[in-house]
Amino acid sequence: MLAYRVMRAFLRLVIRVFYRQVEVVGAEHIPQDGPVIFAGNHPNSLIDPVMIVATAGRFVHFAAKDVLFRSRLLRVFLDALGAVPIKRRQDHGADDAGGQVDNSAAFDALFEVLARGGTMGIFPEGISHDASQLSRLKTGAARIALAMAKRHPELPVRIVPCGLNFIHRRHFRSRVLVQYGPPIEIDAERIAAHDADERAAARALTDDIDQAIRALTVNAPDWSTLRVLDGVRRLYQPPRIPLAHRVELARRFATVYERVRDEPEVVGLFGRVKSYLERLTDLGISDGDLSRPPRPGAALLGGLRQLWWLFVWLPLAAPGVILHAPIGILVGWSSQRFTPRKDVIGTTKLLVGVLMVLLIYAGLITTAALTWGLAVALATAAALPLSGFATIRVLERTASLRRLLTRVVRAFSLRREMAELKSERAALEEAVLDAVERHIPDDMQPLYPERLAAR
Incomplete structure (x- = not known):
């Protein structure tokens, strides 16, 4: 539990840095006790479970594909979050052979979590993707919920739908809306339907989950x-x-x-x-250039305001730019070089960025401690994140100023x-x-x- 709390606090810090705005809507729908299954859409790879862990307010165990546990670094991260490895047919050649994989141990672990009144998270689409709408949902979440309700009729089993809506999901300092919908309760009627026909009951519940997630997300044919x-x-x-x-x-x-x-x-x-x-x-x-055209006086005041804040943050950011610019370049390069799918670009940026920042910060703090002593090391540990934050503010102010100047120039050149x-x-x-x-x-x-x- 302590490892989870530490990891959750760290992840909250990470997403607050990576995203300019994280807005949570519908948190009141999350039951504060009893077994809960969080079921969400899956548009942004490993960032999706991070969002739910950071915003749900409960200890959420995720079912993660077992191939992720082959990486030592990811395994430490996943174990700290209480993730449960689950086998997928496509990862073990069973799809081509038409066979099945044995997930009995994984399901037993998830049932144990729920039986203790805990929560788990799952993405019923099965795999992250960059399509413009939900994929057909698999029945795993429904089967777990129905089987759990049958095993423990004394416990109220509920499924909370989650909608993850990323604005420019691959971009650093973009925005994200996390929505939680009203819970779907596994009541006596659903249990009776499950007793009569397990497959039909699972598909019916899955269809209800699909509708609940669609009510929290934006879906279009292309x-x-x-x-x-x-x-x-x-x-x-x-x-x-x-x-x-x-x-x-x-x-x-x-x-x-x-x-x-x-x-x-x-x-x-x-x-x-x-x-x-x-x-x-x-x-x-852009459409905003027409709906909100820059007025000369407002543009001048806006430019002066951006310049003021730029100069306020610049002294703190000066060393940070030298330190963090190579990280930004490496993150941008690696996200294009090592990501075969668009939905993984954001995750690659986040993982590489966090890893590089931690390594460089640790190296500089250690060097300061060995060279100048503990006091300088502590000062370095405090100055590094402050300088990093100042660098972000300077880059944002510079981008805002550049956009403002571009709008003004276009307003005159394209009258x-x-x-x-x-x-x-x-x-x-x-x-x-x-x-x-x-x-x-x-x-x-x-x-x-x-x-x-x-x-």
Whole structure:
């Protein structure tokens, strides 16, 4: 338990550094006692369980594919987190042979965790992926829950759905929304159905889990469709909305689009938004450049503010840039060189970055202790993370200043093109609001209804 608490605190620190914003919604749905199975989508490899461990507030044991335990470094990490190795057919050649693998020991370990009133986490998709929607869920989570409820009818077994929504999931200092939904309880009716037909009951429960996870995530047939729908979302929303509202709007547009995609009006609007976004890309501008164009006075004040904070952080960041720049270069290179799949890039960046920082910090602190004594070593241990934080702040302020200058330059150099696009955007905004009024389901309350009422 102590190792888990230490590791969880460390992981919370890591994700707070790696991500600019981590927002948690629905934590009140997590039962504070009794057996719980966390079941989530799996878009970002090993970062996904890290997110749940760091935000769930309970000791979560994850079922992890056994091949991960072959790495000594990962094994130490996984053991500290109480992970349980589980065999997958595709990792042991059983898929091609049509055979099975023996996971009885793994299931017994998970049953023991749940029987003690503990929690476990599982990703029913089975493997991390970079698709634009959920894969077909496997029945493992449902089978564990049903078997556990049958073994221990005195315990309330619940499945808590998790939605992991990453904004630019491969980017350092991006944002992530972690959502927990209402728990699915394994009641007497489900147990009776399991007694009658185990396979059908497991599939029915899996379908319920699928719907619960979809209610917390954004799903579309392909990335091209998702990009256009994200453009529709920006045309509808007011400026600067919370991350949770951004994801919820995107989810709603994706859900309703699947129902009305063949309507002639929707087909035409989809094509217009797609053409609008393509022209933005061709000109190198964003929708925000049109919806929130830089005003000279505001741009000047914003630039001065960024410069002020840049100079505030620069003295602390100066040694940090020299130290951390090679780490950043190595992380960027390794994430492209050693990651065959896009969904693993974020994990590679995080693992390589953490490993390099720990090694360099340990080396410098040890050198300071051996050369100048304990007092200097302690001062070095305090100065290194402070300098690293200052480096991040300087890089962020520099990026913000560069974006501001770029927006100002484009606003002047592309005046004619941007004027045309502003007119097109205004027309598209009206068309989107019309479509929302016409096609929003009766049982769906609109987000930002004032956008519709003000017309």
